[in-house]
Every structure is written in structure tokens, then in C-alpha cells.
Amino acid sequence: xxxxTLFVLIAMITSILSFSxxxxxxxxxxxxxxxxxxxxxxxAFILGHSYxxxxxNEILAIPSFGLDYEYWLSxxxxxxxxxxxxxxxxxxxxxxxxxSIERExxxxxxxxxxxxxxxxxxxxxxxxxxSEKGEVESLVxxxxxxxxxxxxxxxxxxxxxxxxxxxxxxxxxxxxxxAKRF
Numbered sequence: 001x002x003x004x005t006l007f008v009l010i011a012m013i014t015s016i017l018s019f020s021x022x023x024x025x026x027x028x029x030x031x032x033x034x035x036x037x038x039x040x041x042x043x044a045f046i047l048g049h050s051y052x053x054x055x056x057n058e059i060l061a062i063p064s065f066g067l068d069y070e071y072w073l074s075x076x077x078x079x080x081x082x083x084x085x086x087x088x089x090x091x092x093x094x095x096x097x098x099x100s101i102e103r104e105x106x107x108x109x110x111x112x113x114x115x116x117x118x119x120x121x122x123x124x125x126x127x128x129x130x131s132e133k134g135e136v137e138s139l140v141x142x143x144x145x146x147x148x149x150x151x152x153x154x155x156x157x158x159x160x161x162x163x164x165x166x167x168x169x170x171x172x173x174x175x176x177x178x179a180k181r182f
Contacts, residue, residue: 039181042070044157048175050086062086066175068157070114078114080124082141082161083107084173106132108163110141120147120155130165139165143173153181 110128
């Protein structure tokens with residue numbers, strides 16, 4: 001991971017964390033994680049951008065959309081299948097290894113473990129694949145998601161994910177979506 005990518009990732013996570021802090025005149029009370037009586041299933045439709053760092057210090061922003069499914073095993077732990085489609089057909093050159101990459105609607109699917117230490121915050125970690133033009137590559141995803149409750153089990157989901165491919169390439173994804181619990 002180069003210094004620019006690391007700086008962008010840290011800046012985005014810090015921004016999300018600072019905007020979501022709740023300040024009251026008194027000491028903040030401990031917030032309980034997800035209520036176990038709440039619905040255990042959650043589906044989210046996400047619109048976002050993936051950012052790929054190129055060798056010439058350029059960052060390419062690629063629009064994407066995703067469909068996520070989560071199942072909560074307890075107040076703190078869940079599993080999820082996250083899928084994203086990047087909306088691009090373009091040749092990128094050069095990549096990390098110096099070769100050009102031709103991108104054509106890559107699909108990313110991950111199987112993630114979800115951890116919610118406090119209500120509305122989820123940390124994500126899991127293996128996945130990226131499939132493009134019949135080729136499949138492995139990756140590891142980690143990230144953070146914050147849910148803004150709208151009521152009646154609807155929420156707005158804000159997320160930042162970092163995908164590290166085993167071939168050395170990486171991408172950062174930022175998304176916002178609408179989600180329903182059932």
C-alpha cells in the first residue's frame with residue numbers, strides 16, 4: 001500500500017468517525033449494540049465509487065453499485081455476503097506490476113464476518129473474489145460501516161472498504177446506500 005492510498009484511507013475513516021460522534025452536555029452513556037429482538041436479516045443497495053491507485057500516482061475513481069446481505073447471529077456478531085459491480089470498461093496502464101490492466105465490469109463478492117461493538121457501527125473482515133472476463137482473483141476485504149436509522153427498520157448505510165488482492169493490487173471503496181432489516 002503506498003503512502004497516498006494509506007493517507008486517503010485514514011482521512012476517510014477519521015472523517016466518518018468524527019462526524020458520527022454524539023456530544024451531549026453530560027457523560028456519554030454506554031450504547032448497547034444491536035437489540036437481539038431486532039430483525040436478524042438486512043439487505044442493502046449501495047451506490048459508491050472504487051478508487052484504484054495507478055503506478056503514475058494517479059487515482060482512478062470508478063462508479064459502482066452493490067447488493068449486500070447480512071445475517072446477525074447475536075448482538076455483536078454477524079455474517080454477510082457483499083457484492084459490488086464496478087461500472088467500467090477501460091484499459092488501465094500500468095498496474096502495480098508494470099503491466100496494463102483491461103477492466104471490463106469487474107464483480108467483487110466477499111463473505112465477511114461482521115462485528116458491531118456499538119449500535120450502528122459494523123466492522124467488516126473477510127475473503128472474497130473478483131471476477132472479470134472469466135478470470136477470478138482472490139482478495140481480502142476489511143472496512144467499516146455506519147448505519148443511520150430512519151425508522152421502521154430502514155436505514156442509510158455509509159461504508160468504507162479496503163480490498164487487497166493477492167496479486168498486489170488494491171482498491172478503496174466508499175459507498176452510501178439504503179437498507180432494510182427484516
